[in-house]
Amino acid sequence: MNSPLKVFITGASSGIGLALAEQYARQGAALGLVARRLDALAEFARRFPQLSISIYSADVRDEAAVAHAASQFIGEHGLPDVVIANAGISKGVATGHGDLETFREVMDVNYFGMAATFEPFAKLMAENRHGTLVGIASVAGVRGLPGSAAYSASKAAALAYLESLRVEMRPFGVAVVTIAPGYIRTPMTAHNPYPMPFLMDAERFAEKAAGAIARKARFAVFPWPMRIVATLLGCLPRWLYDRLFEKAPRKPRAAG
DSSP: OOOOOEEEEESTTSHHHHHHHHHHHHTTOEEEEEESOHHHHHHHHHHOTTSOEEEEEOOTTOHHHHHHHHHHHHHHHOSOSEEEEOOOOOOBOOTTTTOHHHHHHHHIIIIIHHHHHHHHHHHHHHHHTOOEEEEEOOGGGSSOOTTOHHHHHHHHHHHHHHHHHHHHHGGGTOEEEEEEEOSEESTTTTTOSSOOTTOEEHHHHHHHHHHHHHTTOSEEEESTHHHHHHHHHHHSOHHHHHHHHTTOOOOOBTTO
């Protein structure tokens, strides 16, 4: 009898992380779930008493706390098969308006937090020539969106980081999967004051993402029409991009 898949997920208390946890729970996986809200993780674990679920309270900006959670998971379950760096935040910012702390917070969670999540596992996976590292990036990292400079920059950094890591880990047989969501129906997007084309339910996204992870896809965008949109945006000349997006709706500043 095959042993269950072992999956470690950050930002697992809501949104995409929660949907991914539910998707893998339905597959019977052994789960390690990390989030700041331990009560939400405990409630999730109670829903699946038949599964082996370990929960850890940690902020991904605290590398020591993430490393401790990783060490505990390895001690309880062994090296995970899949590690998903999902924790992320989105806040509106404006340069020149005193938003530097918001810039730092978004970058620390979305980019540094991803590296901190992989740090305790990468060397062990390479030594064992086994495992998959998954980063949840965003199509927002393809171009700089007005009003979302912190978020777009953090996701652009994540995209570049994941590509670097994918090539670095390739000789060791460790897969690195980049998942770039478009608009997904989550608490993060619930208050966006602008149209969200091709909006996708989190549960459907998680199903698609789990399939891409199982295939060890290098790069996947969901919903799929957003891959076309992202490709076209990436090809637009700067003068045309500037003209089209100069008056685009913007996320309100977090520090108003």
